[in-house]
Amino acid sequence: MTKLAFAALPLLFATPAAAQPMAPVDDLRATIAADMPGLTAIYRDLHAHPELSFAEVRSAAIMAAAARKAGFDVTEKVGRTGIVAVLKNGPGPTVLIRADMDALPVVEQTGLAFASKVRATPASGVETGVMHACGHDTHMTAWIETARLLAARKGQWSGTLVMIGQPAEETGQGAEAMLKDGLYTRFPKPDFALAFHNMSAVPAGTIAYASGPAMANVDSIDIEVRGVGGHGAAPHTTKDPVVLAAAIVMRLQTLVSRENNPLDPAVVTVGSFHAGSKHNIISDSAKLQLTVRSFSDAQRQRLLDGIKRVVAGEAMASGIPEALMPKIALGEGFTPALINEPGFAEQVVAPLRARFGEERVLLLPPMMAGEDFSRFRLADPERIQSLMLWVGGEDPATIAAASRDGTVLPSLHSPFWAPDAEKVIAAAAEALTSAALRLMPKT
DSSP states (O other): OOOOTTTTTTGGGSOOOOOOOOOOOOOHHHHHHHHHHHHHHHHEEEEOOOOOOOOOOOOOOOHHHHHHHHHEEEEEETTEEEEEEEEEESSSEEEEEEEOOOBSSSOOOOOTTTTOOOOETTTTSSEEEBBBBHHHHHHHHHHHHHHHHHHTTTBBBEOOOOOOOOOOOTOHHHHHHHHHHHTTTTTTOOOOEEEEEEEEEEEEEOOOOOOOEOOEEEEEEEEEEEEEETTTTGGSSSHHHHHHHHHHHHTHHHHHHHTTTTTTOEEEEEEEEEEEESSTOSSSEEEEEEEEESSSHHHHHHHHHHHHHHHHHHHHHTTTTTGOOOEEEESSSSSSSSOOOHHHHHHHHHHHHHHHHGGGEEOOOOOEEEEOTTHHHHTTTTTOOOEEEEEEOOOOOHHHHHHHHHOOOOBOOOOTTOHHHHHHHHHHHHHHHHHHHSSBBBO
């Protein structure tokens, strides 16, 4: 999940409800509690051994072994490092449950006894620390427990269960890679797809969701601004790409602030600006990297067209010759918007309210982060219904304190993000298992 600071969310939880948790309606909660020591060991092992996108070999092997032991038919190396575990259990619908596996190029600073010390070299070519700063280690662990729980309860459901370990969510490429490698042709195509993501700044063990638009379209854009270099003391003999790039950065802000309907969310962020090598040299190029967020196809196209217009217009105003006009390229890993269809969302969430209690199931507004889980529904939107849940991972006392003193809590992708893993895993496994049981009733 793309980094997002939930700065405003602590205000929602400053005075958490004092109501007692709902009593479990079956043995799921007790079983998960009994399994938790072993699950914690798995989680800590995964946390200490993170792997970057498309390098999730060890993580995939752990998940594959657990699924095989539970009785699933497991196929590895789907979409490079993904796994697909299938359990057929009579007639009925097919339910897909997904967990993402990759970590981030982040140097961990949590201070945990099992903190990652792994180092690796990502696509940037610069060696860095590696950390599960987005909490995918909790996703994999909850996935393992969900597989075990459902396999042990085959007498309670009928249908086909497809559980996938997905690579490269952080780059937006993993879901697409699995689909291109035959996820829906080599294996049963789902009627329903479920997933969860841990969430910062939300009380640990709380289930949250958005109805309708949940997460945004995400585009990565690279702009190479070209000019004519020269001596810093003679700018009149040059075409300064730094000045042009700065003008482009400023003008891009108007695509949201002056051209966008304020009621239609949009983000255009210039996250990187690189140019030059010395004080007194005007370089001949500058490079910008943008992230662009939207919810609708029309809004996305408007922003992309606007970026092209701004770049070309500013270049013309700077007198850049045609041969040196800036180059614009869409980066790999476009992530389509994630939509939780309201009817299906309520179908899944209503029983969760009864199970966990109203105070532990929250309806939240959509966010501008991205998630390629959206691709699993979009591959056949007429057939497949999908829902992504969020599970809070923050200590409620910490949230309350932050609300009082204005402290900014660690977000996902922060080197300090350390969720209350046991509560995340327990709530997620219970929610996913109970939802799957309802979607595949015994015939």
